[in-house]
Amino acid sequence: xxxxxxxxxxxxxxxxxxxxxxxxxxxxxxxxxxxxxxxxxxxxxxxxxxxxxxxxxxxxxxxxxxxxxxxxxxxxxxxxxxxxxxxxxxxxxxxxxxxxxxxxxxxxxxx
Amino acid sequence: xxxxxxxxxxxxxxxxxxxxxxxxxxxxxxxxxxxxxxxxxxxxxxxxxxxxxxxxxxxxxxxxxxxxxxxxxxxxxxxxxxxxxxxxxxxxxxxxxxxxxxxxxxxxxxxxxxxxxx
Numbered sequence: 001x002x003x004x005x006x007x008x009x010x011x012x013x014x015x016x017x018x019x020x021x022x023x024x025x026x027x028x029x030x031x032x033x034x035x036x037x038x039x040x041x042x043x044x045x046x047x048x049x050x051x052x053x054x055x056x057x058x059x060x061x062x063x064x065x066x067x068x069x070x071x072x073x074x075x076x077x078x079x080x081x082x083x084x085x086x087x088x089x090x091x092x093x094x095x096x097x098x099x100x101x102x103x104x105x106x107x108x109x110x111x
Numbered sequence: 112x113x114x115x116x117x118x119x120x121x122x123x124x125x126x127x128x129x130x131x132x133x134x135x136x137x138x139x140x141x142x143x144x145x146x147x148x149x150x151x152x153x154x155x156x157x158x159x160x161x162x163x164x165x166x167x168x169x170x171x172x173x174x175x176x177x178x179x180x181x182x183x184x185x186x187x188x189x190x191x192x193x194x195x196x197x198x199x200x201x202x203x204x205x206x207x208x209x210x211x212x213x214x215x216x217x218x219x220x221x222x223x224x225x226x227x228x229x
Contacts, residue, residue: 032215032216034218036218041223041225042222043115043117043206043220043222043223044155044204044206044218044220045220046217046218049211049215087154087155091216092216099157099206099218100157101147101157104154
């Protein structure tokens with residue numbers, strides 16, 4: 001299983017774009033990259049998933065370089081309600097998807 | 112979208128009793144579910160992989176006789192904390208494996224169950 005490394009914490013202000021980078025140097029060919037958001041005392045919530053290049057949905061974008069050894073979650077114009085812990089997970093998406101959570105990034109959005 | 116229901120959301124019990132937590136996939140079938148525990152301000156720690164119709168696979172260091180997992184149907188997995196002690200107090204979260212429209216695996220998580228053992 002590919003190990004992931006993220007910054008422990010980040011601060012931002014409302015309205016700013018926030019980019020959180022995750023390193024996964026030993027990602028395997030069949031691995032996908034998935035990001036989750038977790039609020040206190042709640043289960044994680046799916047944000048976005050990708051394999052290569054760029055993926056965008058209604059809440060975020062995911063940028064993956066050609067070597068796939070890292071990925072960047074981009075949150076446009078954050079609000080106070082985006083204060084949460086963000087986890088980057090790497091795992092095989094077509095077979096069993098055993099997940100090992102890293103420490104995550106604690107994002108704090110200030111007014 | 113896919114929904115996973117976890118029950119109870121919180122439970123308080125006396126030391127020595129057993130507690131059962133249910134995890135249900137409401138609108139999809141899940142042959143594989145996962146159980147995690149999370150301590151305050153820490154990440155989720157995978158406890159075991161629950162496979163429908165077969166024995167669960169436990170992570171190293173997790174006592175299988177302490178944390179009984181049963182995945183008797185395609186929509187239900189249960190975690191029973193047997194003879195609970197205060198050190199078992201934690202936030203327990205389940206997830207179910209599902210596939211998105213592109214066929215890739217996605218995990219849907221339950222809301223979690225907070226266990227407090229007195």
